[in-house]
Amino acid sequence: QSALTQPxxxxxxxxxxxxxxCTGTSxxxxxxxxxxxxxxxxxxxxxxxxxxxxxxPSGVPDRFSGxxxxxxxSLTISGLQAEDEADYYCSSYRNDVTDVFGTGTxxxxx
Amino acid sequence: xxxxxxxxxxxKMPGASVKVSCKASGYTFSNFAIHWVRQxxxxxxxxxxxxxxxxxxxxxxxxxxxxxxxxxxxSASIAYMEVGSLRSEDTAVYYCARRIVGVLDYWGQGTLVxxxx
Numbered sequence: 001q002s003a004l005t006q007p008x009x010x011x012x013x014x015x016x017x018x019x020x021x022c023t024g025t026s027x028x029x030x031x032x033x034x035x036x037x038x039x040x041x042x043x044x045x046x047x048x049x050x051x052x053x054x055x056x057p058s059g060v061p062d063r064f065s066g067x068x069x070x071x072x073x074s075l076t077i078s079g080l081q082a083e084d085e086a087d088y089y090c091s092s093y094r095n096d097v098t099d100v101f102g103t104g105t106x107x108x109x110x
Numbered sequence: 111x112x113x114x115x116x117x118x119x120x121x122k123m124p125g126a127s128v129k130v131s132c133k134a135s136g137y138t139f140s141n142f143a144i145h146w147v148r149q150x151x152x153x154x155x156x157x158x159x160x161x162x163x164x165x166x167x168x169x170x171x172x173x174x175x176x177x178x179x180x181x182x183x184x185s186a187s188i189a190y191m192e193v194g195s196l197r198s199e200d201t202a203v204y205y206c207a208r209r210i211v212g213v214l215d216y217w218g219q220g221t222l223v224x225x226x227x
Contacts, residue, residue, distance in 0.1 A: 003154070034212030038155070045205065045220060046147075046155065051213040089155050093212050097169050099145065104154040 004102035022090035034093035114218035132206030139187035
């Protein structure tokens, strides 16, 4: 059971847009619309940013958006802000009734 | 309000077992599954397993099958996760999280388990 594949790091300047990819298989990302994205700042609990591919929980800025194409999901942060600097993880439900997380992406605001 | 409160930090010897609790409040415990996730120091999130809090069925990542047990006490709204045969690589923060329709929406504060001789 391999982790979903994410880029190790992504960076951007304030105001720019960045996109983080999350590549899985036809048994997880490609099979269900149960992809979530979590933000984690150092020494804090992961925070849900996107669920079911495209939905934002209450309180999450609309700068954060999610999408999916085939076996790859994406998180886009538009109008990057300093406070967005954190680690980001995707997760997906799998067809064997388990879950899997992505490898994680460190976002740096230049 | 929904809350998941976990037990405190643990220090264990290699080969020992550890049992972490996760007390739920603010919702009907048996209506939502509880999942367990861990994070080793400086590493990513790792999904471990989950329990159906209604009927007690469990499912684990292949990596943890046979070494991890998840149980519940419905009357107390508590889920438990026990890891046996601990080794240094099991040093991590262990989180419980509530599952609703494909989403881990509420998380516990995390429990640091340190395995050291």
